[in-house]
Amino acid sequence: MxxxxxxxxxxxxxxxxxxxxxxxxxxxxxxxxxxxxxxxxxxxxxxxxxxxxxxxxxxxxxxxxxxxxxxxxxxxxxxxxxxxxxxxxxxxxxxxxVAESFPIQPKEHGTGFLMEHRHLWLRSSRQHAVLRIRHEIIRACRNFFDDRGFTLVDAPIFTPNACEGTTTLFQTQYFDETAYLTQSGQLYSEATAAAFGKVYCFGPTFRAEKSKTRRHLMEFWMVEPEVAFAQLPDMMDLAEQFLAHIVAAVLKSRRAELLLLERDPAKLERVTAPFPRITYEEAIDILQRKGNPAKPGDDFGADDETILSKEFDRPVIVHRYPAALKAFYMETDPERPDLALCMDVLAPEGYGEIIGGGQRIHSHEKLLGRIREHHLPVEAFQWYLDLRRFGSVPHAGFGMGIERAVAWICGLDHVRETIPFPRMLYRLYP
Known part of the structure; x- marks a missing residue:
């Protein structure tokens, strides 16, 4: 036998x-x-x-x-x-x-109870299906980049500085100096892209944002490609090919799990390139026509993204936001310096942003000026400035949060089910 x-x-x-x-x-x-x-x-x-x-x-x-x-x-x-x-x-x-009486029975349990018993809830058929799909998404991410000649070069989790300021970072003592848990591997990926051309990093990231929305976790996983000589249009092309590949992989290998979750495969089958692309200004027009109070210069919140994403049957790319809304490293449009060469990809059905990225500043002088404008410590970014002193080229990239992608593809109401042990504002156990 x-x-x-x-x-x-x-x-x-x-x-x-x-x-x-x-x-x-x-x-x-x-x-x-x-x-x-x-x-x-x-x-x-x-x-x-x-x-x-x-x-x-x-x-x-x-x-x-x-x-x-x-x-x-x-x-x-x-x-x-x-x-x-x-x-x-x-x-x-x-x-x-012979097991003791199992706490989770085939009846209705509150979310708080299930999260308290997350270590046991993972055994349910629903959670099993979600995490099988998560595994497939991660495998598809790696296959997509590996098959296209990207090199995986992981970024550190401890960092001496922040990508976008320190207000939403977890601070920790690193022997005799202060360190932060990374919120993105992007800056380090820019360094490795200058060495390898096409790279991606894939690992845990942390945001100390005191948010309790259905889209937020304190610890999540992100895949971040970065490409030397690439510009914003290249990233929009790459992002739509990437998402279409991931969804196709799940439909091929995890259809049974989607059906168990009562996820309509027909909605995912529409996720094919090309995706609709609209400017930030066009997005404002859509919101205003829908009765939303958004006005030029406003950043988009979850409600705004939900309205926009429900206008399309597949992901939509919103590009060229006001530069004032974006990080210090974002390149500006040469024809409209008030706009950043950036993009967000919004998932349909109200799931909102799942990809954010764009083109990076490649001028040493311009980047130095932006660091000073944002009151960031120049000495902490000296290595990052060095990348603009030794063979600088236009380059671009993006990041996709795995948990938001899982929530969208599975049709889940909250990201807490997309990772084995979620870390939320008031949840550190188990």
């Missing part, structure tokens, strides 16, 4: 196999017990017959509770009526542990 994972059932039909897992549920019918067992790769129905396993093992089977751990040996057979299309006729049952 062979030890088998449940998702390998098709290769073992008719064979005697061993499955190791946990009990999801049990249904009794006379001298038969029907066990739904999960092993992390899938679910399978196992049939325990008193006539086959004997009195002792049948009695042991009757003691099993939700999440009890067990090892089952039996004959695997195809059955279209069974979960997953296969069923195990049990010959032997070994119980590793």
């Amino acid at each position: 062979s030890v088998m994972y449940i998702d390998e059932a098709a290769a073992h039909a008719g064979q005697e196999v061993t499955i190791r897992g946990w009990l999801r549920s049990r249904r009794d019918k006379g001298k038969l017990h029907f066990l739904i067992v999960r092993d992390g790769t899938g679910d399978i129905q196992a049939v325990v017959s008193k006539a086959t396993v004997g009195d002792a093992q049948f009695a042991r089977s009757a003691e099993l509770t939700q999440e009890s751990s067990l090892v089952l040996t039996g004959t695997l057979r195809q059955d279209a009526r069974a979960p997953g299309g296969y069923e195990l006729d049990v010959l032997r049952l070994d119980v590793l542990q």
